[in-house]
Amino acid sequence: MSSAPEGPEAESQLPEAAPPSVSESSQEVDVTGERRRSQLGVRWAFLHEGSSQHQLKESESEEEREEDEPEEEEELRGVFIHFGPQVKKSVHHKEMDWSKLKKLGLYRLTKDIIVMIRKRKQGRITFDTMDFVAEEGHLPPRAIQIMQKLPSWRTEPEIQALYNLLQVLNSYRNYSEPLQLLLARVMRFERFGRRRVMVKKGQRGNSFYFIYMGTVAVTEDEDGSSAFLDPHPTLLHKGDCFGELDLMSPSVRRATVVCMEETEFLVVDREDFFANKLDQEFQKDAQHRFEFFRKMDLFESWSDEKLWKLVTLGKVEKFSYGQLVLKDFIESPSIMFVCKGSCEVLRLIDLGTSPFYYKWIWQHLELIDDTSLKTHLNEPSPVERFKEFQIKSYPVQDFSTLKLKHLQKAWEPQGSSFSRRIKTSGNTLPKTLGPKIKSRHPHSLKCPMINTEYGELPEEAAVGTYIKIHTVEEGETVGLHQILLPENQRDMRPLVLVSLGAEVIRIRREKFWELIDSEVKEKLYRFQIKYPSDEDMCQKFLQENSWNIFRKDLMRLLLKPRQRPPFIPIRPKKKGIYNPKSLVLDLCSLDKETKPCYPIFMAPQKYLPPLRIVQAITAPRYKIQELLPQYKNAGVLV
Numbered sequence: 300m301s302s303a304p305e306g307p308e309a310e311s312q313l314p315e316a317a318p319p320s321v322s323e324s325s326q327e328v329d330v331t332g333e334r335r336r337s338q339l340g341v342r343w344a345f346l347h348e349g350s351s352q353h354q355l356k357e358s359e360s361e362e363e364r365e366e367d368e369p370e371e372e373e374e375l376r377g378v379f380i381h382f383g384p385q386v387k388k389s390v391h392h393k394e395m396d397w398s399k400l401k402k403l404g405l406y407r408l409t410k411d412i413i414v415m416i417r418k419r420k421q422g423r424i425t426f427d428t429m430d431f432v433a434e435e436g437h438l439p440p441r442a443i444q445i446m447q448k449l450p451s452w453r454t455e456p457e458i459q460a461l462y463n464l465l466q467v468l469n470s471y472r473n474y475s476e477p478l479q480l481l482l483a484r485v486m487r488f489e490r491f492g493r494r495r496v497m498v499k500k501g502q503r504g505n506s507f508y509f510i511y512m513g514t515v516a517v518t519e520d521e522d523g524s525s526a527f528l529d530p531h532p533t534l535l536h537k538g539d540c541f542g543e544l545d546l547m548s549p550s551v552r553r554a555t556v557v558c559m560e561e562t563e564f565l566v567v568d569r570e571d572f573f574a575n576k577l578d579q580e581f582q583k584d585a586q587h588r589f590e591f592f593r594k595m596d597l598f599e600s601w602s603d604e605k606l607w608k609l610v611t612l613g614k615v616e617k618f619s620y621g622q623l624v625l626k627d628f629i630e631s632p633s634i635m636f637v638c639k640g641s642c643e644v645l646r647l648i649d650l651g652t653s654p655f656y657y658k659w660i661w662q663h664l665e666l667i668d669d670t671s672l673k674t675h676l677n678e679p680s681p682v683e684r685f686k687e688f689q690i691k692s693y694p695v696q697d698f699s700t701l702k703l704k705h706l707q708k709a710w711e712p713q714g715s716s717f718s719r720r721i722k723t724s725g726n727t728l729p730k731t732l733g734p735k736i737k738s739r740h741p742h743s744l745k746c747p748m749i750n751t752e753y754g755e756l757p758e759e760a761a762v763g764t765y766i767k768i769h770t771v772e773e774g775e776t777v778g779l780h781q782i783l784l785p786e787n788q789r790d791m792r793p794l795v796l797v798s799l800g801a802e803v804i805r806i807r808r809e810k811f812w813e814l815i816d817s818e819v820k821e822k823l824y825r826f827q828i829k830y831p832s833d834e835d836m837c838q839k840f841l842q843e844n845s846w847n848i849f850r851k852d853l854m855r856l857l858l859k860p861r862q863r864p865p866f867i868p869i870r871p872k873k874k875g876i877y878n879p880k881s882l883v884l885d886l887c888s889l890d891k892e893t894k895p896c897y898p899i900f901m902a903p904q905k906y907l908p909p910l911r912i913v914q915a916i917t918a919p920r921y922k923i924q925e926l927l928p929q930y931k932n933a934g935v936l937v
């Protein structure tokens with residue numbers, strides 16, 4: 300195993316109570332490989348001492364057992380191969396081959412010890428939780444134990460266990476499965492304190508690093524000191540990795556990487572990288588990227604050589620369904636190529652800033668009156684229905700005064716509910732939003748208000764929503780649509796990128812810009828996308844919202860009476876049960892004492908306070924029977 304010899308010094312000491320394998324000084328980075336070798340060397344010496352006593356007794360039956368236990372022999376061969384040098388020096392001081400070694404009882408003894416250790420492990424019937432328990436955020440001790448072993452000493456179950464544990468690291472998970480398993484075979488564990496320089500600009504790279512815990516900064520200066528002065532340094536966190544490219548090519552480090560706090564690393568050394576054929580797996584991954592780019596119309600004219608330059612600039616990143624890919628790709632320093640699956644482009648809209656929304660809200664709030672808004676949406680009780688039936692069945696010519704009297708009585712309990720108001724108002728029914736409503740003075744509603752550009756708006760109604768504006772499919776790009784526009788003509792509204800299950804290749808903008816030629820620019824020019832304005836999106840959202848509510852009302856009206864069970868079973872108390880109206884703003888209860896019960900999701904906004912997010916808005920509205928007289932009788936299509 301090689302070490303990571305690049306760090307010049309560690310300026311701070313690590314805490315005393317730190318878990319095992321804490322490196323305390325820069326020198327330790329250099330001697331990590333050595334340390335592992337010397338520890339094992341001690342074990343070897345122990346084995347050697349015991350060997351002379353067992354030499355004669357054990358040599359006879361070796362070959363028989365050998366056939367029965369090929370796995371152990373393999374393991375043992377690993378031991379001897381790794382400690383070959385010590386054997387030469389301390390036992391014979393001369394060249395000795397494998398068969399000669401076997402003749403020594405030493406072989407048998409070592410074999411017994413391995414079997415004994417293995418049997419002891421198998422014999423354990425309790426589940427040792429301590430294998431998996433780690434201080435919060437730290438790598439579990441079991442993983443550290445495995446990583447302290449030489450690659451050839453790691454068993455398949457151990458490698459599998461590491462592979463499973465490391466799935467939390469994005470950059471690790473992004474590699475293909477065979478590569479992940481190979482990495483789990485060779486990784487070693489290191490922990491360093493704040494200010495430790497891991498990689499120094501200009502030096503030759505010997506290792507690459509995955510961050511398991513902590514934060515590092517990438518700097519342009521050699522000693523990394525600028526990271527502690529820069530208010531916004533480039534930071535890498537848990538799950539990120541750095542320095543892998545230099546392992547494949549004989550280049551020097553392009554930047555300095557320094558620990559900003561106590562940081563745990565999983566290190567892959569150049570020596571192990573090549574010894575375990577990781578380079579071949581890396582090459583396969585690169586070939587996939589090459590084939591993807593080759594198929595793209597954008598790079599049709601590029602030579603293979605030029606395309607390989609592009610391939611080396613990025614690597615594949617995997618995102619599961621619903622995972623956030625980029626908070627704002629407009630501001631991102633990278634562009635993305637979707638090489639598998641698809642992504643959605645979302646825009647966070649502050650509805651409170653839209654004049655259309657302002658008008659919409661007040662149109663609907665106009666329908667709020669002192670009685671419970673829900674009463675007019677409820678189904679009439681059987682008694683009420685009977686009354687209505689009676690009224691309708693009176694012959695108009697004979698009992699008109701009586702009908703009027705009954706009518707008044709029947710409607711009495713509904714007070715001034717909305718359904719009654721429109722009947723008496725004489726308004727014609729509009730297509731979507733109901734009758735034209737005269738503007739109402741905002742102050743008549745008793746609830747906290749906020750000031751907007753267009754007037755006062757109930758504080759509760761100042762909400763935002765995420766609108767899907769585009770889907771990026773396989774083979775398409777993100778962040779290139781306005782790369783050729785001058786900055787002052789660019790649409791700088793933040794746009795969110797969410798995965799629908801996707802694999803993407805991320806490449807830094809400036810690197811891509813250096814590579815592209817006039818032909819690609821020409822193609823990019825044709826590729827410009829214009830996203831709709833916030834106002835348009837707001838209108839669309841409210842139209843869709845109205846349609847959804849109308850549809851739900853209609854379905855309820857048509858289906859509910861038929862689905863009603865013959866008797867009402869005892870129902871569990873509603874308290875504490877999940878409210879299906881999640882992320883719904885309920886304007887009906889705006890000026891009521893009780894707050895609506897739905898989860899509150901706050902979305903961060905740049906330079907602004909977080910915005911409460913809704914997916915739908917239920918508003919006071921007309922009873923559907925009045926909008927569509929043909930559905931007057933619930934459950935009956937006329």
Ligand SMILES: Nc1ncnc2c1ncn2[C@@H]1O[C@@H]2COP(=O)(O)O[C@H]2[C@H]1O
Nearest residue numbers: 498504517533541542543545552553554
């Ligand atoms: N702007 C950057 N953002 C993130 N990582 C970087 C950046 N620049 C350099 N690196 C990483 O820092 C590493 C420094 O050593 P390498 O050149 O081997 O590889 C480099 C990259 O892995």
